[in-house]
Structures are given as structure tokens and as C-alpha cells.
Amino acid sequence: MKKDVLIYYDLITSLKTTQEVESFVSEIDTLMFEFYNTKGLLIHKALDSISFGTVGKIMQAFLKNNLDIYNKDTFVSFFQTLKILIKKLKVIKLVLAFDPTRITIEKIHNFVKENIGMGYILDIEVYHDVLGGAIVIFNGKYKDFTLKKNLEEIYRLRRSEILPNRT
Amino acid sequence: MNIESVMFFDLVITVFILVVALIAVGYYFWRYAKKVNGKVGITGGDAGENADLLSQARGKAIKMIDEANNKALDIISKATLSTDTVSETFKQEMSHISSVQIKEFKKATSDFTKTYFQVLQDLKANNIEAFQNVSKDIEVNTTKEITNFKESMEKLTVLSQDEVKKKIDADYALLTKEMEDYKNQELQKVESGIYELLENVSKLVLGKALSLSEHEELIEKSLKEAKKEGIFK
Numbered sequence: 001m002k003k004d005v006l007i008y009y010d011l012i013t014s015l016k017t018t019q020e021v022e023s024f025v026s027e028i029d030t031l032m033f034e035f036y037n038t039k040g041l042l043i044h045k046a047l048d049s050i051s052f053g054t055v056g057k058i059m060q061a062f063l064k065n066n067l068d069i070y071n072k073d074t075f076v077s078f079f080q081t082l083k084i085l086i087k088k089l090k091v092i093k094l095v096l097a098f099d100p101t102r103i104t105i106e107k108i109h110n111f112v113k114e115n116i117g118m119g120y121i122l123d124i125e126v127y128h129d130v131l132g133g134a135i136v137i138f139n140g141k142y143k144d145f146t147l148k149k150n151l152e153e154i155y156r157l158r159r160s161e162i163l164p165n166r167t
Numbered sequence: 168m169n170i171e172s173v174m175f176f177d178l179v180i181t182v183f184i185l186v187v188a189l190i191a192v193g194y195y196f197w198r199y200a201k202k203v204n205g206k207v208g209i210t211g212g213d214a215g216e217n218a219d220l221l222s223q224a225r226g227k228a229i230k231m232i233d234e235a236n237n238k239a240l241d242i243i244s245k246a247t248l249s250t251d252t253v254s255e256t257f258k259q260e261m262s263h264i265s266s267v268q269i270k271e272f273k274k275a276t277s278d279f280t281k282t283y284f285q286v287l288q289d290l291k292a293n294n295i296e297a298f299q300n301v302s303k304d305i306e307v308n309t310t311k312e313i314t315n316f317k318e319s320m321e322k323l324t325v326l327s328q329d330e331v332k333k334k335i336d337a338d339y340a341l342l343t344k345e346m347e348d349y350k351n352q353e354l355q356k357v358e359s360g361i362y363e364l365l366e367n368v369s370k371l372v373l374g375k376a377l378s379l380s381e382h383e384e385l386i387e388k389s390l391k392e393a394k395k396e397g398i399f400k
Binding site (some may be wrong): 092094096097098101104107111112115116117132133134135136138139141143145146147155 | 370377382387390391392396398399
């Protein structure tokens with residue numbers, strides 16, 4: 001089996017948020033559990049235990065890279081490597097003023113991929129009071145680029161104009 | 168009752184008894200003479216002789232009566248004199264005794280008065296001295312008490328003043344702090360209120376004014392800024 005991480009590219013890049021990763025990892029765990037608990041270690045039986053969408057993505061990855069999905073060693077090795085790679089994904093937490101659609105999430109993720117690099121997923125939290133923009137939290141670092149923050153800054157700088165009698 | 172009075176009454180009783188005896192003797196002779204005259208009349212022979220005897224007897228009797236009377240009068244006069252003398256003596260004695268008694272009494276009264284006044288003077292002097300001592304003690308004690316009280320009051324007053332000053336300073340500081348805190352809180356509230364108001368206005372204006380693409384643009388801008396600031400390194 002090829003050790004090239006590119007064989008996992010499509011699968012990895014299809015994961016854009018922490019929720020998707022959790023769901024995907026959960027399905028892989030289920031798949032592996034079913035594989036090891038089926039008599040004769042039947043792969044097709046194990047694949048039945050997860051969603052069609054995920055099965056489709058997995059099948060595509062195997063086909064694209066000429067891998068035999070029914071080869072038990074290849075099968076096991078593939079998912080073990082995939083899980084290791086998934087664990088290496090870096091999480092960018094974004095606090096947004098609205099609940100983004102899937103398309104918006106894709107746009108943001110693509111923007112991250114193009115401008116920051118690969119191997120990032122998004123952890124999105126919605127907080128309407130930020131009004132617009134985003135709070136970016138990464139690797140313990142915090143930056144507020146929201147409209148709320150901008151308004152506060154404007155208010156702080158022009159406070160004397162708003163409240164002239166403040167002592 | 169003294170001796171002179173007893174003698175006087177004895178004398179009066181004696182005179183009285185003698186007078187009664189004289190009257191009794193007179194009466195006896197009168198009866199005897201009458202009886203004799205009656206008997207002479209009956210016999211008639213010796214009438215003249217009898218009449219002489221009778222007149223002699225009568226004369227003797229009268230003489231005897233006169234003598235008795237004289238004696239009685241003499242005794243009475245003597246007794247009266249004696250009584251007067253005794254009475255006079257008694258009066259003199261009484262007067263003398265009275266004067267002596269009065270003198271004695273006056274002297275005793277005078278002595279007693281003198282002694283009484285002397286004792287009174289001594290007592291007065293002692294009392295005055297005692298009162299003076301007591302008064303002096305009271306004065307000393309009172310002065311001492313007043314001095315102590317004054318000192319205590321001064322100490323207490325100074326302590327109280329210090330305590331009150333400290334308390335006032337502490338209260339003033341606390342009050343100033345509380346007022347400052349309250350002022351800051353209120354100003355904070357006002358600021359928060361204004362900020363909230365501005366935020367709400369902004370939210371109303373911007374929230375509705377921003378389109379999805381503008382939101383996305385702002386997010387991308389935020390990510391660019393974050394990258395520029397080196398968050399992803």
C-alpha cells in the first residue's frame with residue numbers, strides 16, 4: 001500500500017468542520033468495530049454499518065488510488081493511517097455573527113486552504129452580538145475582528161465626544 | 168407636818184377639854200344649888216342659914232367659875248400667844264428656810280447653768296473642731312475626687328476625640344470610596360447603557376444592512392488580518 005498522504009487528500013479535504021470530523025471518525029470507528037466483529041471479517045458487511053455518503057467517499061478514495069477495498073490488510077491500514085492524519089488536523093475556531101450555510105462554510109474553508117494552507121478544519125460558534133466579522137482563536141491565540149469590537153474601539157476613542165462631562 | 172404644828176393642835180385640844188370640863192362642873196354646881204334650894208324650902212327652919220350657905224356656895228362657885236374662867240382665858244391667851252409665837256417662829260423658820268432654799272436653789276441653778284454652759288461651750292468647741300476636721304477632710308477628698316474626675320474626663324475626652332476623629336476619617340474614607348465606586352458604577356451603567364444602545368442601533372442598522380456576501384467578506388478579512396498578525400504560525 002502506498003504511504004502517500006495524497007491518497008487521503010479528497011477524504012481529508014472533504015472534512016471542513018469539527019462536527020464533520022467527529023461524525024466521520026465515529027463512522028470509521030463503527031466500521032472497524034463491525035469489521036472485527038463480523039464472522040470471517042467481511043468488509044462489505046462492515047460497510048453496511050455506515051452511511052452511504054461516507055461509503056461513497058471511501059470507495060472513491062480506494063478506486064482513485066487503485067486500492068483493493070476487500071484486501072483486509074489494505075482496508076485496515078487505510079483507516080488506521082486516515083485516523084492518524086485526521087488527528088493531525090489543526091482547528092481554527094471562528095465566532096461568527098450568523099449561522100453559516102454549508103456553502104459559506106465551504107467558502108471559508110477554501111479561503112483558509114488557499115490563504116493559510118491545508119490541514120485546517122473549522123470549529124464554528126455563533127454569537128449574534130458580534131454583529132459581523134469573526135473572532136479567530138487558534139492554538140491558544142485569540143483575536144477579535146468583529147464589528148462589535150470595532151464599535152467598542154470607536155466608542156472608547158470618541159468617548160469624550162459622546163460623554164463630555166465624564167471625569 | 169412639823170413639830171410646831173403638832174404642839175399647836177395639842178394645845179388647842181387641851182384648851183377645848185378644859186373648857187368642856189369647866190362647863191360640866193358649872194352645870195353640876197347649878198344643879199346641886201337648885202336641889203339644895205328646893206330642900207331648904209321644904210324644911211323651912213334653917214332657911215336663913217341655908218340661904219347664907221347657898222349664897223356662900225354660890226359665891227364660891229362663882230368665884231371658882233371665875234377663877235376657872237380666868238385660868239381658862241389665861242391658858243387660852245397663853246395658848247394663843249404660844250400659837251402666835253409658834254406661828255411667828257414657824258413663819259420665820261419657813262421664811263428663813265425658804266430664803267435658804269431659794270438661795271441654795273439659785274446657787275444650784277447658777278452652778279448648773281454655769282456647768283451646762285461650760286459643757287455646751289466645750290461641746291460646741293469640740294463639734295466645731297470636729298466639723299472643721301470633717302469639712303477639711305471633705306474638702307480634701309472632694310478636691311482629690313474632682314481632680315481625678317477632671318483628669319479622667321480629659322483623658323476620656325482626648326481618647327474620645329481621637330476615636331471619633333479616627334472613626335470620622337475612616338467613615339469619610341469609606342464613604343468617599345463608596346461614593347467613588349457608586350459614581351463609577353453609575354457611570355459604568357450609563358456607559359454600558361449608551362454602549363448597549365449604540366450596539367443595538369448598530370445591530371439594527373448593520374445586522375439588517377449586511378448581506379451574506381458582506382458577512383463572508385468580513386470573515387475572510389478577519390482571517391487575513393489574523394494571518395497578518397501571525398496567529399497561524
